Amino acid sequence: MIKDLIIKNRSYRRFYQDAAIEKQTLRDLVDLARLSASAGNMQSLKYILSCEPQKNADIFKHLRWAAYYKDWPGPIEGERPAGYIIILCDTSISTNYFCDHGIASQSILLGATEKGLGGCIFASIDKEGLRKTLNINDKFEILLAIALGKPKEKVVLEKVGPDGNIKYWRDESAVHHVPKRSLDEIIIEL
Amino acid sequence: MIKDLIIKNRSYRRFYQDAAIEKQTLRDLVDLARLSASAGNMQSLKYILSCEPQKNADIFKHLRWAAYYKDWPGPIEGERPAGYIIILCDTSISTNYFCDHGIASQSILLGATEKGLGGCIFASIDKEGLRKTLNINDKFEILLAIALGKPKEKVVLEKVGPDGNIKYWRDESAVHHVPKRSLDEIIIEL
Numbered sequence: 001m002i003k004d005l006i007i008k009n010r011s012y013r014r015f016y017q018d019a020a021i022e023k024q025t026l027r028d029l030v031d032l033a034r035l036s037a038s039a040g041n042m043q044s045l046k047y048i049l050s051c052e053p054q055k056n057a058d059i060f061k062h063l064r065w066a067a068y069y070k071d072w073p074g075p076i077e078g079e080r081p082a083g084y085i086i087i088l089c090d091t092s093i094s095t096n097y098f099c100d101h102g103i104a105s106q107s108i109l110l111g112a113t114e115k116g117l118g119g120c121i122f123a124s125i126d127k128e129g130l131r132k133t134l135n136i137n138d139k140f141e142i143l144l145a146i147a148l149g150k151p152k153e154k155v156v157l158e159k160v161g162p163d164g165n166i167k168y169w170r171d172e173s174a175v176h177h178v179p180k181r182s183l184d185e186i187i188i189e190l
Numbered sequence: 191m192i193k194d195l196i197i198k199n200r201s202y203r204r205f206y207q208d209a210a211i212e213k214q215t216l217r218d219l220v221d222l223a224r225l226s227a228s229a230g231n232m233q234s235l236k237y238i239l240s241c242e243p244q245k246n247a248d249i250f251k252h253l254r255w256a257a258y259y260k261d262w263p264g265p266i267e268g269e270r271p272a273g274y275i276i277i278l279c280d281t282s283i284s285t286n287y288f289c290d291h292g293i294a295s296q297s298i299l300l301g302a303t304e305k306g307l308g309g310c311i312f313a314s315i316d317k318e319g320l321r322k323t324l325n326i327n328d329k330f331e332i333l334l335a336i337a338l339g340k341p342k343e344k345v346v347l348e349k350v351g352p353d354g355n356i357k358y359w360r361d362e363s364a365v366h367h368v369p370k371r372s373l374d375e376i377i378i379e380l
Contacts, residue, residue, distance in 0.1 A: 002195065002304050006225050006297055031373055035196050035347070036296065039313060040257055041356050043371045046378050067230055088378065098313050099334070102292015106226065107196055110300070114192050121227060123288050134380055144289070157225070166231050181233045183221055188236050188278065190324055 002110075007157075009109050010178070012118035013066055014079040015149025021051045021083035025115065026148075030085060032111040033104035044093040045100055046140060048086040058133045059084050063145060064124040068167045081119070081147035086130075088140040101143045108146055118151035160185075192300075197347075199299050200368070202308035203256055204269040205339025211241045211273035215305065216338075220275060222301040223294035234283040235290055236330060238276040248323045249274045253335060254314040258357045271309070271337035276320075278330035291333045298336055308341035350375070 026049040033045065050056055060081070065074035075081075085108060089097045105121050112119050122145040130142060153176055160166055160179040168178045216239040223235065240246055250271070255264035264270075275298060279287045295311050302309050312335040320332060343366055350356055350369040358368045 002192075002297075002300050003222060003225070005192065006222050009226075011227055027373060027377065030377060032193060032196050034370060034373055034376055035193070036199075037201055037299070037311060039311075041358055041368060043356060043376070046376050048378050048380055099289055099292030099295065099311075102289030102294075103296045104292075105289065106293045106296035107192075109227070110192050121229075121289075123229060136380070140378070166233060168231055178231060180224060183217060183224055186224055186233070186236050187217065187220060188238050188330070190238055190326070 005110050005113055009113040010118065010155035011120045012149070012151040012153055012155065013120050013147075013176070014075045014151070014153040015081055015118075016152050017078050017080045017082055017149065019082055019150035021117070021148060023049060023051055025117075026051060026083055026085055029108045029111045032107040036103050036107045038100050038103075039096070039098035042094045042097075044090050044097050045104055045143075046088045046090045048088065048134065048136070049084070050086070051083040055134075056081060056084065059086070059130065059145060062126040062130040062133065063122050063147070064126070066168075067124065069170070079152055080149075082149040084148065085146045086142065087144040087146070088136070089143055090139065091141055092139050095141075097143070105144060105146060112148055116150065117148050119146050119148040121146055195300050195303055199303040200308065200345035201310045202339070202341040202343060202345065203310050203337075203366070204265045204341070204343040205271055205308075206342050207268050207270045207272055207339065209272055209340035211307070211338060213239060213241055215307075216241060216273055216275055219298045219301045222297040226293050226297045228290050228293075229286070229288035232284045232287075234280050234287050235294055235333075236278045236280045238278065238324065238326070239274070240276070241273040245324075246271060246274060249276070249320065249335060252316040252320040252323065253312050253337070254316070257314065259360070269342055270339075272339040274338065275336045276332065277334040277336070278326070279333055280329065281331055282329050285331075287333070295334060295336060302338055306340065307338055309336050309338040311336055
């Protein structure tokens with residue numbers, strides 16, 4: 001059931017860094033994005049893959065982790081992602097990618113989940129730093145980075161409480177709790 | 191396999207209009223979006239559901255169908271969608287939804303595909319017309335409409351040819367052909 005996969009597909013931020021990801025695995029995941037819908041079928045998204053330790057480290061330093069964890073600068077060495085898929089827009093094809101990057105990300109992460117991996121989507125990136133480090137051509141707009149690895153944390157869904165607070169939190173066992181709004185709250189009856 | 195579901199999930203534009211969709215089915219699909227990732231976990235997306243003939247007709251007239259089919263104004267009566275999920279951003283929560291609507295759409299459409307349904311995402315909407323017709327509060331930004339139904343057309347994936355043309359086309363049997371770029375074209379080697 002797709003619902004089981006969607007529930008299992010949480011945003012993970014700590015990984016077994018030693019559990020390497022093959023390049024072919026990343027290619028298989030991008031293939032899922034390739035086969036997904038694209039606005040006007042333009043397919044302006046392009047992808048950079050990384051599964052080598054040095055390249056991973058180069059990418060890692062440009063990502064901003066877990067905005068609500070003010071005292072947590074991101075995973076420690078040993079718990080960092082084993083791979084990345086960076087999503088670009090090829091502006092020589094189109095400068096309007098609509099929500100293609102969201103569609104692509106969901107396909108990639110559902111595929112990763114099925115393979116026993118997990119990940120996290122980053123829009124908060126030092127994009128110009130990343131461009132310089134990886135020498136990314138100016139014709140590509142950097143949209144997202146998807147960090148991937150074998151998850152090393154537990155994530156639990158919670159109901160949003162009466163105070164409406166949607167900030168995720170970690171408990172004393174480092175379990176990550178994520179409050180989700182109810183179905184009745186998000187469906188507008190007209 | 192998620193790949194099978196992703197391949198089966200094509201953009202369909204002609205449906206068995208008489209094959210009604212239950213309200214509960216639409217709610218189940220929105221639940222998949224609810225359980226999917228949201229930037230900063232803000233969950234600013236809200237949803238309007240429609241599966242009643244009159245409401246469907248009200249929505250239909252504000253959608254712009256298949257940009258590349260200049261002589262086709264959209265499906266004829268009898269082949270129109272049996273339901274819709276309209277995705278809004280609740281600007282009282284956040285005005286920046288990042289790619290949440292793409293993630294949500296992919297979850298909804300994969301769920302629909304699993305249920306034997308199919309659909310099409312519309313960003314090209316007469317939004318102010320739709321707002322007036324459905325009396326949508328100004329605090330909601332209209333992002334997308336997902337048309338849903340039991341597909342009444344065949345969609346075939348093709349390779350993009352040497353001319354690079356990505357426009358979909360219909361053959362004499364009304365089969366819809368969609369050229370997709372190759373994996374090697376969309377992966378950037380650095």
